Amino acid sequence: EVQLLESGGGLVQPGGSLRLSCAASGFAFSSYAMSWVRQAPGKGLEWVSAISGSGGSTYYADSVKGRFSISRDNSENTLYLQMNSLRAEDTAVYYCTKHVDGHPDDYWGQGTLVTVSS
Amino acid sequence: AIRMTQSPSSFSASTGDRVTITCRASQAISSYLAWYQQKPGKAPKLLIYAASTLQSGVPSRFSGSGSGTDFTLTISCLQSEDFATYYCQQYYSYPFTFGPGTKVDVK
Numbered sequence: 726e727v728q729l730l731e732s733g734g735g736l737v738q739p740g741g742s743l744r745l746s747c748a749a750s751g752f753a754f755s756s757y758a759m760s761w762v763r764q765a766p767g768k769g770l771e772w773v774s775a776i777s778g779s780g781g782s783t784y785y786a787d788s789v790k791g792r793f794s795i796s797r798d799n800s801e802n803t804l805y806l807q808m809n810s811l812r813a814e815d816t817a818v819y820y821c822t823k824h825v826d827g828h829p830d831d832y833w834g835q836g837t838l839v840t841v842s843s
Numbered sequence: 844a845i846r847m848t849q850s851p852s853s854f855s856a857s858t859g860d861r862v863t864i865t866c867r868a869s870q871a872i873s874s875y876l877a878w879y880q881q882k883p884g885k886a887p888k889l890l891i892y893a894a895s896t897l898q899s900g901v902p903s904r905f906s907g908s909g910s911g912t913d914f915t916l917t918i919s920c921l922q923s924e925d926f927a928t929y930y931c932q933q934y935y936s937y938p939f940t941f942g943p944g945t946k947v948d949v950k
Contacts (some may be wrong), residue, residue: 784939831888833886834886
């Protein structure tokens with residue numbers, strides 16, 4: 726059974742940093758691209774970042790480019806999102822999700838809440 | 844970045860209604876479009892990918908069509924469990940982008 730479990734969310738001050746993790750199981754993790762998607766309270770979905778299966782290619786939304794960094798450890802089946810220079814508008818539930826055959830797959834984590842506030 | 848729009852932003856419907864939601868891309872995306880359903884407090888659920896391919900386990904009352912810039916999601920006979928917010932997403936090119944969502948609530 727495919728499982729994705731996010732962790733690392735919490736309360737952080739503006740300008741601070743946080744690293745999210747997504748522990749994956751039930752599939753050949755290194756064979757699949759992965760994405761982070763976020764949802765601010767009461768708002769719509771926003772795609773944040775993606776990474777290829779090997780980790781060699783990374784992609785970012787304009788809103789986080791230069792501040793966030795996606796990475797993965799295929800030996801540990803874990804996806805990461807390093808978030809620096811956090812802003813109030815980064816407050817959201819962050820989900821990790823899996824791709825398959827070049828399209829989104831229907832596997833999502835439960836989400837982890839990041840709150841940026843002083 | 845490719846901009847996605849949806850219409851309407853919200854509407855009210857009754858069980859048994861035929862419902863159509865429209866999604867438009869700011870440039871051609873071939874058929875690289877997915878549709879999601881989301882209920883409050885839950886992760887999104889993938890309904891359709893490649894514009895018209897039904898995800899495994901999704902009821903056949905859901906269907907998708909379109910290519911290029913204009914797409915539709917149709918629910919042929921709305922059920923009580925279908926009241927939710929629906930999002931389209933293009934995955935033709937990075938950054939992938941979502942539409943703003945369409946909320947379907949009870950009339």
